[in-house]
Amino acid sequence: MSETVPQHAHCHICGKAIPLKETLCSDACKQQYTTLLRRRKIIMYIMYGSIFAIIAIILLSSGSL
Numbered sequence: 001m002s003e004t005v006p007q008h009a010h011c012h013i014c015g016k017a018i019p020l021k022e023t024l025c026s027d028a029c030k031q032q033y034t035t036l037l038r039r040r041k042i043i044m045y046i047m048y049g050s051i052f053a054i055i056a057i058i059l060l061s062s063g064s065l
């Protein structure tokens with residue numbers, strides 16, 4: 001049962017079928033997507049920051065021993 005579906009992509013937010021060159025279906029999804037990206041970037045900065053802090057703490061505590 002392989003129906004020939006025309007080439008399409010899916011909205012990154014709601015998963016709706018959209019034209020191939022599109023990534024999002026509506027302005028609402030676009031807004032949600034940018035918010036999501038911004039939040040993800042902030043989380044990444046926090047993660048890198050805490051990893052750096054942990055490494056710094058390990059280095060500092062091992063250096064003082």
Ligand SMILES: [Zn+2]
Pocket residue numbers: 011012013014015016024025026029
């Ligand atoms: Zn959408």
